[in-house]
Amino acid sequence: MRKLSSLGIHLFLIIASVVSLFPFVWMLIGMTNTSSDIVKGKFSFGTMLQSNITKLLDMTNLGAAFGNSALIAIVGTIGTLVLSSMAGYGFEIYRSKGKDRLFGLLMLSMMMPFAAVMIPLFRMFSNMGMLNTPTAVILPSITTAFMIFFFMQNTKSFPRELLQAGRVDGLGEWRLFAQVYVPTMKPTYAAAAIITFMNYWNSFLWPLIALQTQDKKTLPLIVSSLASSYNPDYGIIMVAIVITTLPTVLIFFLLQKQFVQGMLGSVK
Amino acid sequence: MGSKWNKSSLMGWQFVLLPSALILLFSFYPMLQSLLLSFQSGKGTVYQYVGLANYGRLFSDPMFKQAVLNTLLYLIVQVPIMLMLGLVIAYFLNMPKLRFKGFYRTAIFLPCVTSLVSYAVLFKSIFAVDGILNKMLMSIHLIQEPVAWLMDPVWAKVVIIAAITWRWTGYNMIFYLSAMQNIDPSVYEAASMDGASKTRQFFSITVPMLKPIILFTAIISTNGTLQLFDEVVNITNGGPGNSTMTISQYIYNLSFVYTPNFGYAATVSYAIVVMVAVLAFLQLKVGGEKQ
Numbered sequence: 001m002r003k004l005s006s007l008g009i010h011l012f013l014i015i016a017s018v019v020s021l022f023p024f025v026w027m028l029i030g031m032t033n034t035s036s037d038i039v040k041g042k043f044s045f046g047t048m049l050q051s052n053i054t055k056l057l058d059m060t061n062l063g064a065a066f067g068n069s070a071l072i073a074i075v076g077t078i079g080t081l082v083l084s085s086m087a088g089y090g091f092e093i094y095r096s097k098g099k100d101r102l103f104g105l106l107m108l109s110m111m112m113p114f115a116a117v118m119i120p121l122f123r124m125f126s127n128m129g130m131l132n133t134p135t136a137v138i139l140p141s142i143t144t145a146f147m148i149f150f151f152m153q154n155t156k157s158f159p160r161e162l163l164q165a166g167r168v169d170g171l172g173e174w175r176l177f178a179q180v181y182v183p184t185m186k187p188t189y190a191a192a193a194i195i196t197f198m199n200y201w202n203s204f205l206w207p208l209i210a211l212q213t214q215d216k217k218t219l220p221l222i223v224s225s226l227a228s229s230y231n232p233d234y235g236i237i238m239v240a241i242v243i244t245t246l247p248t249v250l251i252f253f254l255l256q257k258q259f260v261q262g263m264l265g266s267v268k
Numbered sequence: 269m270g271s272k273w274n275k276s277s278l279m280g281w282q283f284v285l286l287p288s289a290l291i292l293l294f295s296f297y298p299m300l301q302s303l304l305l306s307f308q309s310g311k312g313t314v315y316q317y318v319g320l321a322n323y324g325r326l327f328s329d330p331m332f333k334q335a336v337l338n339t340l341l342y343l344i345v346q347v348p349i350m351l352m353l354g355l356v357i358a359y360f361l362n363m364p365k366l367r368f369k370g371f372y373r374t375a376i377f378l379p380c381v382t383s384l385v386s387y388a389v390l391f392k393s394i395f396a397v398d399g400i401l402n403k404m405l406m407s408i409h410l411i412q413e414p415v416a417w418l419m420d421p422v423w424a425k426v427v428i429i430a431a432i433t434w435r436w437t438g439y440n441m442i443f444y445l446s447a448m449q450n451i452d453p454s455v456y457e458a459a460s461m462d463g464a465s466k467t468r469q470f471f472s473i474t475v476p477m478l479k480p481i482i483l484f485t486a487i488i489s490t491n492g493t494l495q496l497f498d499e500v501v502n503i504t505n506g507g508p509g510n511s512t513m514t515i516s517q518y519i520y521n522l523s524f525v526y527t528p529n530f531g532y533a534a535t536v537s538y539a540i541v542v543m544v545a546v547l548a549f550l551q552l553k554v555g556g557e558k559q
Contacts, residue, residue, distance in 0.1 A: 005466075006366075009360050009363075009366070010368075012360070013357070013360060013361075013368075013372045013376075016357060016372070016375075016376055017371070017372055017375035017376060019434065020375050020376050020378060020379055020434070020438065021375050021378065023379075023382075023387060023390045023391070023394065023434070024378065026390060026393075026394060026400065027386075027390055030393065038393055039393065039396050039398055039399060040398045040399075040403075041396075041398060041399045041400035041401075041402070041403035041404075043400055043403075083286065083287040083290065084287060086283045086284070086286070086287055087283060087284045087287035087288065089283055090280045090281070090282070090283025090284035091280075091283075091284055093280065093283075094277055094279055094280025094281075094283070095280075096277045096280065098277075099277075099280060099281070099284060102284065102288055106288060106291050109291050109295040109296065110491075111491065111544055111545065111548060112295055112299055112541070112544075113491070113494060113495045113516075113537070113540040113541060113544055114495060114516075115495060115497075115515065115516045115519045115520075115537045115540055116298075116299060116302050116534075116537040116538060116540060116541050117294075117295060117298035117299055117302060118298075118519075118520075118523075118537075119298075119302065119305065119519075119523055119530050119533055119534055119537070120297070120298035120299075120301035120302050120305065120534075121294065121298050122523075123301075123530075124298065124301075139290075139294065140294040141294075142290060142294075143287040143288075143290045143291055144291070145291060148287065173279045173282075174282075177283070198381060201383070202382075202383035202384060202385075204383070204384060204385050204497075204498045205497050205498065205516075205520070209520075209524065219383075220383050220384075220385040220386070221385075223383075223385050223386055223389055224385045224389070224501070224502055227389040227392065227502060228502070228505065234393050237389060237393075238393075241386040241389060241390060244383055244385075244386050245381075245382050245383065245386050248381040248382070248383070249378070249381055249382075251381075252378070252381045256374070260377075260442060263439075263442045263443070263446075
């Protein structure tokens with residue numbers, strides 16, 4: 001009886017794993033086939049990889065899109081880490097009634113649906129003449145209540161004695177932050193960096209609104225526009241999807257430990 | 269002492285001021301702007317105050333009704349399925365003697381790193397009429413003829429629900445897994461000694477102990493589902509005949525696809541604000557009372 005239930009559990013988990021992994025296998029196979037083979041459900045590797053890649057490069061400005069995505073994700077992540085960790089540190093280390101109230105207010109922004117702010121944001125950036133720039137994509141999410149909360153939670157376990165020791169050594173408050181806090185909290189920064197990078201890299205709705213010319217578009221916008229054309233070429237699309245997915249999958253495998261810990265740390 | 273406390277408090281403000289100002293500027297200010305906009309109407313740059321006219325239109329707008337019903341349907345069907353699935357998988361992966369845990373966990377979590385657009389397009393190709401799924405189902409004789417998944421109003425919704433479940437189950441599983449690891453194993457040992465079955469232990473120990481986390485995931489999933497956009501746009505583009513359209517897509521269409529009407533779009537967007545607030549309140553109330 002015991003063996004049977006354990007077998008059942010494994011069977012269930014194997015099915016769940018196969019379902020989870022299937023689309024990944026599907027995109028790798030699709031990358032090597034023609035569009036009509038993909039639509040017909042051919043499930044074996046083909047010989048079209050080279051031609052799909054060449055056609056994709058001819059049809060789209062893929063290099064530029066990759067560059068735009070990378071620029072937005074990297075600058076956005078650095079900005080978010082600096083600003084959110086500053087706030088998380090400030091809220092947790094220097095507690096006061098006023099700051100607790102402000103923190104509570106900021107947390108409300110987590111409940112605000114993006115659809116409710118996108119039109120005013122669009123007009124705001126349009127008035128500033130900043131539409132169609134990476135800055136317009138980066139700024140609205142450069143500090144999020146979630147990331148501040150994340151840093152604040154992790155700061156709870158930061159040893160305060162380090163700050164006292166630093167103060168005795170005559171370090172100013174900003175230098176304490178930069179030279180004592182930041183190096184100590186490296187794992188927290190790593191986890192926050194992964195989560196933020198993925199959010200920027202994968203974002204769609206706001207870039208769709210904010211970026212208008214072909215040369216400014218990011219990878220998800222390219223994938224979406226290829227797929228929504230009248231007669232989509234799935235072979236080409238699969239290559240674009242693999243290129244879009246590869247960086248985040250690589251980051252996940254390289255930093256799996258921090259990533260999972262980061263996800264866990266935010267709810268403790 | 270008093271001056272030192274003030275100085276320290278002042279220092280704290282330096283750290284929080286800029287980040288807080290940015291959130292106020294890019295979240296709270298636009299929320300207010302949206303509210304003002306929802307009482308205006310116009311085209312291009314000329315807007316005038318129209319009072320509650322937009323709100324009146326809201327209640328007699330069939331497309332809005334359809335979008336709300338679709339979104340609520342996704343919410344009611346998908347969120348419970350996904351949370352249950354995540355909970356059960358986490359429970360299995362938390363069993364001390366289970367083998368290949370690392371593999372299962374990685375495989376089931378991996379969908380979470382894909383971009384919403386990419387996986388949506390993958391699903392679109394998998395569910396094509398002549399596509400791989402129909403081919404597989406026909407080869408095991410589960411269906412006789414190919415199903416037009418994305419052309420049928422009901423099946424198209426099923427595909428959207430399956431897609432979201434695929435992407436987010438692992439995400440919720442991770443939260444549950446971490447919370448389960450904080451439960452003292454001796455609780456289970458004691459329950460086993462008292463003769464409680466595994467199923468009984470799951471419902472009498474695991475689920476009650478995890479209530480705060482379940483509440484947390486329920487709220488973020490609700491919030492996410494009410495804002496559903498990327499998947500629907502890229503799998504069905506709202507079709508067939510608006511049968512999969514969500515509120516977010518309707519707002520986007522009102523603003524950027526149809527003749528732009530920012531005023532009415534802002535009004536519709538406040539419908540999501542109200543729904544998010546009401547549902548979060550209800551969930552907190554229900555989750556809080558049982559404790």
